[in-house]
Amino acid sequence: MPLTLQEVARQIRMALEDPKRGEREAWLPIREFLDEFRAADPHTQEAMIADRPDPAGDPRFDAYLAALAEYLALRHGLPVPVWVEESNRFLDQWWFPTSFRSLHAMALVESPASFRRRGIFVDHTEFERC
Numbered sequence: 001m002p003l004t005l006q007e008v009a010r011q012i013r014m015a016l017e018d019p020k021r022g023e024r025e026a027w028l029p030i031r032e033f034l035d036e037f038r039a040a041d042p043h044t045q046e047a048m049i050a051d052r053p054d055p056a057g058d059p060r061f062d063a064y065l066a067a068l069a070e071y072l073a074l075r076h077g078l079p080v081p082v083w084v085e086e087s088n089r090f091l092d093q094w095w096f097p098t099s100f101r102s103l104h105a106m107a108l109v110e111s112p113a114s115f116r117r118r119g120i121f122v123d124h125t126e127f128e129r130c
Contacts, residue, residue, distance in 0.1 A: 002036040002037070002039075002040055002044060002048055003029065003032060003033045003036050003048065004047070004048050004049075004051060004053075005033070005048065005049055005051070005053045005065050005068070005069060006051050006052075006053045006054065007029070008029045008030060008032075008033045008053065008056075008065065009053030009054055009055070009056040009061070009062075009065060010053075010054065011026075011028075011029035012026045012029060012030075012056040012057065012058075012061050013054075013055070013056050013057040015028070015029075016056070016057040016058055016061075017057060023058075026056075026058075026061065030064075030068070033048070034127070036048070037049075037072060042076065042077075042078065045072070045076055045078060046073075046078045046079065049068075049069040049072055049073060049078070049081055050079075050081050051081075051083075052081070052083035052086075053065050055088075059088065059091065060091060060095050060097075060120070062088060062089055063089050063090055063091045063095075063118045063119070063120060064097070064115075064118075064120055065089075066083070066084040066085075066086070066089035066090075066114075066118065067084075067089075067112075067114045067115040067118045067120055068114075069081050069083075069084050070084045070114035071112050071114040071115065071127075074114065084114075089118065090117075090118045090119065091118055091119035091120065092119070093119065094119045094120075094121060095119060095120050095121070096121050096122075097120070097122060097126075098122075098123070103123050104121065106123045106124075107121035107122055107123045108121055110122070110123050110124045111123075112127075
């Protein structure tokens, strides 16, 4: 059974709650999800993003998962889940998930609209796996 965004949020929360794992390991379930999403048929892809994930333990990741669901739905011709428009899925302050400040300018230009409108800025390499 492929990962759903609900399960991804649960795994992110577990990583963030563990001081030995932290934010760096919180990205692992997202990468795994992208790999499984890419390999899935459209019906399964729709199911993987359809249900609202519980809070991930960090508002940035909650917004990121909504941006990801919207991006993937639009890119693959799937219905955009209603939950992605919830107010807690948007950030008040901009977030650049990369620690490399030199990539921030590129991220401002290259971020897909679903991320930009939530205040999240990623560069083109973010989705090379999908």
